Amino acid sequence: MRPLDNSQLFHEKHNHDHTHGSDCCDDGHSHAHVSGPVVMLGGALLLSSYIADSIFGEGSFHGQLTALVSALLLGIPIVKSAIVDVIKGRYFMNELVALALLAAFIGEDFRTAAAVAFFMLIAIAIEHRTAAGAHESIEEIIRLTPRKAKRLKEDGTEEEVDALDLALGDKIVVRPGDAFPADGEIIKGSTSVNQASITGESLPVDCEVGAEIFAGTQNLSGLVQIKVTRIGSDTTLGKVRNLIEQAENAKLPVMRMIDRYTAYYLPTVMMIAAAVYFFSGFDMDRVVATLVVACPCALVVATPSALVASVASCARLGLLIKDVSVLELAAKVSSVVFDKTGTLTCGDLAVVKLKPGEGTEPADLLKAAVIAESSSNHPAARAILRLAADAGIELPKDIECQEVPGRGVEAKSAGKLIRVGRRSWLEQSGVDCSPIEVNPEETKGRSVVYVAQDEKVLGWIGLSDTIRKQAPIAISSLNKLGIDDLNMVTGDSDSVAVKVAKEVAVNKVSSECLPHEKVEYVERLKAEGKIVTVVGDGVNDAPALAAGHVSIAMGVSGADIAVNSASVALMNNDLRRVPFFIKLAKTNQAIMMQNLFVGLISIVGGLVLSTLGILDGVNAAFLHTISTLIIIANSARLVRQGENIEESETAEVS
DSSP, rough: OOOOOOGGOOOSSSSSSSOSSEEEEEEEEEEEEHHHHHHHHHHHHHHHHHHHHHHHHHOOOOHHHHHHHHHHHHHHHHHHHHHHHTTOOOHHHHHHHHHHHHHHHHTHHHHHHHHHHHHHHHHHHHHHHHHHHHHHHHHHHHHHHEEEEEEOOTOOOOEEEEEGGGOOOOOOEOOTTOOOSEEEEEEEOEEEEEHHHOOOOOOOOOOOOOEOTTTTTTEEEEOOEEEEHHHHHHHHHHHHHHHHHHHOOOOOOOHHHHTTTHHHHHHHHHHHHHHHHHHTOHHHHHHHHHHHHHHHHHHHHHHHHHHHHHHHHHHHHEEEEEEETEEEEHOOOOOOEEEIIIIIOOOOOOEEEEEEEEOOHHHHHOOOOHHHHHOOOOHHHHHHHHHHHHHHHOSSEEEEEEEEEEEEEEEEEETTEEEEEEEHHHTTTTTTTTOOOHHHHHHHTOOEEEEETTEEEEEEEEEEEOBBBTTHHHHHHHHHHHHHHEEEEOOOHHHHHHHHHHHOOOOOEEEEOOOHHHHHHHHHHHHOOOOOOEEEEEEGGGHHHHSSSSEEETTTTSSSHHHHHOOOOESHHHOOOHHHHHHHHHHHHHHHHHHHHHHHHHHHHHHHHHHTTOOHHHHHHHHHHHHHHHHHHHHHHHGGGHHHHHHHHHHHHH
16 A cells, blocks of 8 residues: 555646546546536635524534535545545545544544545645646646647758657758747758757857757747657656656655655554543543544655756756756765766867878868767867867768767778777777877867877877866865865866866876766775765766766756666757756755654644644644745755856856
8 A cells, every 4th residue: 555645635627627526537536527617615604603502502503514514525525535435445534534534423523524624625725736836837838849840841841730740860840939839940040049948048049950959848030841740748848847757656665655645644543542542431522533634645745846846947047957866876975976078178189299290281270080080079179179179171972980989989981981089099900100109288278189090190180178167166065065085087088088177176186087987986885885976078988977876967068878878968068067966966965854843743743732632633734834834845945956056157157
């Protein structure tokens, strides 16, 4: 047995009407549909019973009648729901409330029965609205994606189709002011795009031909043609929706522990109620109070409410948590490992030096490098390709490329084998690099790739990168969180790595690392008993990301394999989100413990007071509602986390 969804006793009208009574949802739990107006009517009748007694005297017929009608109106759906649960072999909160109501009816205390039912439904309504918050955010996401799309036919004319009917490779037209119906790539035109729904960035992004577009983002200025690359649940927006749903249904270890003891909870409470009834001289009001105060609504909502609020806060800032259980690990992080290129640096390399060997022209060196890098998505490849485009170098058509992770790329063209990558790799491949003399001053602070054709080295190309402006701030924030074991692991040269590490204040550096060596570095930290977070973006980082306890991938600029290997996807490139996420995880952990404490205190304290006769049924129901409301309000504080980042971004824009 496991706890039932407390929202099942209260259901508001949304897009279609519901009738009173019990039915079943997909998970088999019974639902007693009670609309808001009916609850308010029952509450008004309950209040009327008190007014009638003040007019006609205590225990008047009018007061009893209105209390009875109120109790039946509010109590019958609860009892029916409990009966359905019993038939299906599920026992938890519904049954405790139903037993309390029946006990009050047996004692002909209709006013107490009505008050208990009213307060319980109000508490459930509060919980329902909290759970509905996640559903509403999902509905908001659904509404971001247009239902219709303008698809281009083969003859160049447009046809309006359902967005769900789009297929990979379809070409669509998106006009200014419209939202993009699918993920895609711009093939014609340019525009500014509002990507706040995906990346959390307030500034519009200028997008040219070749730029990636996310479903649900808004086209602001230009008419563009898009080639569809992802559809439906495979789109970035579809993944966001799935992540929110997973977060709502996920369970942390503490929640699973509560589930394990659920089977013992109801029998224990019933034994306590029986003992109270016997030793109190058959005082039915104490039994009602005991059953009501034992309802664990506050305990059940303690962790899910905090998790949903945390996920919502992260999504607002462009952090997508794939598995909420990672929040528990992130709260204990003691070591962070950063990649360099594309993570601590912008990854937007630029060619700053062409150094051809003897007998090689700079144009020949560049052309050979372009042939090898033509199919690569590495930042160095993009820099070389940009320079080649500016120089007007045309590529031959017969190119066969292969990337060697962590070492370089090689390509065959016109019967020649061209390699671009590390000097050590070229030498291992039989290339004699001795004719190329390297002046340390020329390569200081630069990334260097060597170019070889067949067995001859043609020269080297120097590239330079810039530090992300948020990187030093992120490192400083991590230090303030008490995380002082900050590492940078990169495949770049030692001189470049040391220079970057010094600028961002990372205290440990490991350079010239291959992918498997990055994994070994992470494993060594784990062997030392540290909880490790890995932050990276490239294909080379994917194994290390998978090895970390917590892994964060740079989702916008990063490779798909890196994003898929990570437990958290950062949909923008602001590294301040990394310390924010760790701080949020710590706060989430603290708030969950506070919520569980409030839930336990309200139950244990309430049981003590009810068994002593200090707490009656009505006040027990009120205590139950208040404790649930306190927990919801406490969890809601998490939603506001990260506002300082948004404020600073707004200030930067202005």
